Amino acid sequence: MGPAAPPRGSAEKPVVVIGGGISGLATAGLLAKAGHRVTLLEQRSGLGGRSGRYERDGFRFDTGPSWYLMPEVIDHWFRLMGTSAAEQLDLVRLDPAYRTWFEGHAEAAEVRSGREHAVGLFEQLQSGSGAPLRRYLDEAAETYRLAKDHFLYDDFASFRGLAHPQVLRRAPRLAKLLGWSLDRYVRERFAEPRQQQVLGYPAVFLGTSPFRAPAMYHLMSHLDLDDGVYYPMGGFAALVDAMERLAREAGVRIETRATVRRIITGPSGEAARCEAVVWTDADGTQQRTPARTVVAAADLHHVETELLPAQLRSHPEPAWRRRDPGPSAVLVCLGVRGKLPELAHHNLLFTRDWKDNFGRIQAGRALADETSIYVCKPSATDDGVAPAGDENLFILVPTPAAPEWGSGGDDGEGSPIVESVADAAIDQLAAWTGVADLRGRIAVRRTYGPGDFVDGFNAWRGSALGAAHTLRQSAFLRPGNRSGKVEGLHYAGSSVRPGIGVPMCLISAELVLKAVQGIKKPGALPEPELAADAAGSSA
Structure with missing residues (x-):
């Protein structure tokens, strides 16, 4: 069996999903597949949320997730939608899984799964x-x-x-x-x-x-x-496109450039219940969509403090002062002329003094001249992400959750702090990997900073991934998937259970589906038998 049949009369009780990232698309698709009438509202012009994309001069960048882990969890979502990851994506197992440089050691280590x-x-x-x-x-x-x-x-x-x-x-x-x-x-x-x-x-x-x-x-x-570590050809943009396609096929109405202003509630006994969502469209016209069920697949802090009145917040502002937002990041997209055989698809550069490295991030201090960074070269696997003979590089530098560091931009036009961090990362990469002429071969440069996570995703304190998985913010200690104050209001995404990462966001969507359908049994939902599986069993 797949997603459970909707409760009787659910078609007259439409669902609104706020946010078109991975969790929003996943939740909207599952609920629509189960028979609900679903509208998805996304404030940006494109879908995917933090799993973004940037294209310029023949270079195509993923600007978010790039490690395809827990493939069985991702496949499980596709199977609940009546298909499979194998049917929707062209997955490649990476070998090596990644290459690692350690400060003080000249030779990189090849990590093979x-x-x-x-x-x-x-x-x-x-x-x-x-x-x-x-x-x-x-x-x-x-x-x-x-x-x-x-x-x-x-x-x-x-x-x-x-x-x-x-x-x-x-x-x-x-x-x-x-x-x-x-x-x-x-x-x-x-x-x-x-x-x-x-x-x-x-x-x-x-x-x-x-x-x-x-x-x-x-x-x-x-x-x-x-x-093992996998890669979907076309990048995570291909995953987002597949999810969007399946959601639309299931009947989801998707509105982009739709900015949600507030969640309207009405009385329900001694509590409150969802009645509608008010939003403005691309022309700035105010819209009101009725909804007895609302799924906020957006940053939890933003939803609770901006879209609900104070008396209906399950997580009031004082509670956030005790929470850890996790790190932010400076992202650097580089289009590089010529090949870079020194790099694998995934690359990690580790400084020797991790306590200082992570201590600076946690305390909100400036980074050292050299810091631990991650570098992705998808052109090692995918010819479609860069012009022939050139390379696509994506550098991630973990930084403090400090929106005041500002935002990025094209060709060095971001904030001074963001561009300084990007320059240092480029020089460190060149020195550690022996590519002395790297800076001179850069044809495309685009940076993103902590301010971009606030402006683009309403991320609390510019968090790059979501609230940190510390002990106090893991498992049942992490914020739950439904409001404690508003009947019919559910939460999905990296802010809530089970947590950060594409697989976790897909699971959060399933948790919402189970709650809406009244399924209380723990564990993953049973998967429907696919035609290909049935044919294989018969053979």
Whole structure:
């Protein structure tokens, strides 16, 4: 079976989804597939939210997510929509998964997915560390399965899922995984600093640092070292386009350049209930769309503080002062003439002093001259993202959540701080990888800064990914998927459960679907049998 049939009369109770990012598209598609009449409102001219795109002079950039992890979760959403990721996307498994440079070491390390490749790399970095890595990855795989089966697809409306025998049997170990930091957990097992960084860096994908992420997130190493890293040809723009296509086919009405002004509520006993959404269209004309169900797939802080009156906020302003927004970022899109064989598809440059690196970001201080950065070269895999013979580079520099740093621009026209950070990253990349003439080969340059995350996505304090996955902001401690004050108001996206990243945003959409349909059973929804699957079974 797929998404459950809508409650009787749901066609007369239309749904409005606020936000056309990954979570908004996913939620709108699932609800429409289940029979609801859905309108999606997106303030920008294009869909995808943080999964954006930029094109210029034959170069095509993804300006958001670029690591395709947890492929089974992404495929699950497509299957609920009656298709599959294999039918909608051209996925390539990357080899190497990524290349890593470590400050003070001239040679880069090739990180290849697959247990034996990972063990071989660790043995190369420190003899005798292969066996501990096997145990570490076994534990990471077990934690991932436990999280997927009992935590990720649970909205924690009750705590029955935590009383499952599989969870209870592992309670002592789970207590350690939640009580220790990822850094401490890794250091207890591996003394070699480069190994610690390979196993600790996934915390950045979670909007935090290995010093603040709970050790439970060691499960991330199972995803890249065991499962593998993939790339959808055409980039994440191809994923967004596929999701938009399926949402429209399911009947979703999509309005772009639609700025939501407020959520209208009415009385429902002693509570309030959704009645409509007021928005302005591209011409500035005010519109009012009735909706008994509203899904806010936008930044939670913006929704609660700008679209609802104070008395209806589940998360009032004082509560936000105790929360961690996670880092922001300076993004640099570079079109480079000629080839760059020194770089793989994914590249990580790690400075030696991580405590200083992450401490500056957490404290809101200026970055050091050299800092840890991520560089994507999709033209290593995809000929369509750059002119023939040239390269497409995307640099991400984690920075403090400081909107006052300003925004980016074309060809060095962004704010002074943003452009200074971009210049330093370009020079660091050139020096560390041995591409001395990199700066002179740049034909296209576009930057984005913390201010762009505020202006483009209403991101709280310019957060690049969403609220950090610290212990106090993970699992059932993360904001939930429905309002505590307004009946019919639901939340999806990286601000809420289960959290940050494309797969998590897809799961949040499914949590909303289950809530709207009144499905209380934890776990992922059953997938419908596809025609191709049925034919294969018959054969």
